[in-house]
Amino acid sequence: MGWIKKIKESRVWKSYFREEYDDTSRGRTRRILSNVWFHIHPAKISKKAINPSYTLCLGGISFLLFIILTVSGILLMFYYVPDVNRAYDDMLDLETVVPFGIPLRNIHRWAAHGMIIAVVGHMCRVFFTGAYKPPREFNWVVGVSLLLLTLLLSFTGYLLPWDQLAYWAITVGTNIASYAPVVGPKIRFLLLGGNTVGQNALIRFYVLHVILLPTLMMLLMILHFWRVRKDGFSRGL
Amino acid sequence: MDDEIAHKSDRMSVSRRNFLRTIGWGSIVAFLSGSLLAVVRYLFPKVSYEPSPSFKVQTPEDYEIGTVVVDKPHKVFIVREENIIYALIAVCTHLGCTPRWFPDEGIFKCPCHGSRFYKNGINFYGPAPRPLDRAFITLAPDGRILIDTSKKFSSDGRSYGEGYLGDWKDPRSYLEV
């Protein structure tokens, strides 16, 4: 199994899994004690490291907004049906006849805008404080993936109201995607499930928006937080 | 004793354990990558329920000289000039919105980013990089005009994606009347 060894010796693996776990009583105990599922909170953390004037709490704000988006998004799903004949009317219903429908939509929309701002801000903070430098270099990579997922969630959510703005924005957006060299047109076809924005596109964007992308986002967030916890803040623990 | 046997077989080029392990992992990897390929293929639909790109409109006599007829369901503009008829595909060459025909001004304007085109499809304002494409056009045996928007003709004859057959001088891009 030479290739397993190669992977385990690679820079990427080592930046995540720093030490070999030995199969002894002590090693097994350590595995439980440092398990992210059981102990999301670090054993100790210095006052200096969580000083909000250093992190500006932008990562935390991004996470809070994601939770708000998940809760409000799940509530929207009770009324919203991704059918080209219904979606727009469901949206109007949310605005006119559903109790507290308007604030719910607004919360989801504003939190979406806010999350983009917070994630980009968080990235700037990490950049300007040099917190991306080794040993944290691959958490920067995870962070970039999280930013891309946030943008994709915004893009896929944008089609769902099925109004003029949504329809043409996705027409334009997927046409931009089709300018990618070689695979561009295929990507557009795959995203839309056809050549024009229609029912196939709506259901695809819906599934991506409410299931696939949020799940990926949560998995990457776990990895991201776990690594932050293991490495400590760059200000020093 | 057991240890010694294991030790010996380790030194053989392919021990039974290695052989079984390779088969085991190999079949798992083969199964997973096969499934992945199947999922990717599954996501590319084979059948489209979109309207057919090829359709018939009226006979050439039904179009008055100098008019532009907007065919909304098929997304084409049928332009009748003095000696020819051609069909412009109503897809903006910038990023794909549908330009709108303004009969009073005699031009097309795109609502998305403001591109403008003359009646003959040539762009003169805004971000559109080139004129609108023409669609394949011919006379069907029953005397009606047949148009196929999956076969395109760009003004300069270059290909901008799938289905480009030639330039505007190509006799399949207009109908002489």
Ligand code: HEM
């Ligand atoms: C688990 C998480 C989420 C679920 C279940 C969810 C669900 C939904 C649903 C059902 C809609 C359609 C209703 C509507 O348009 O008002 C929607 C719209 C939308 N979503 Fe999400 N969403 C989630 C996360 C996110 C995230 C993280 C973002 C962006 C950062 C986002 C951005 C949007 C946008 C921009 C719209 C269009 C809103 C509008 O036009 O009013 N969503 N979402």
Ligand code: FES
């Ligand atoms: S899509 Fe027509 S101007 Fe941009």
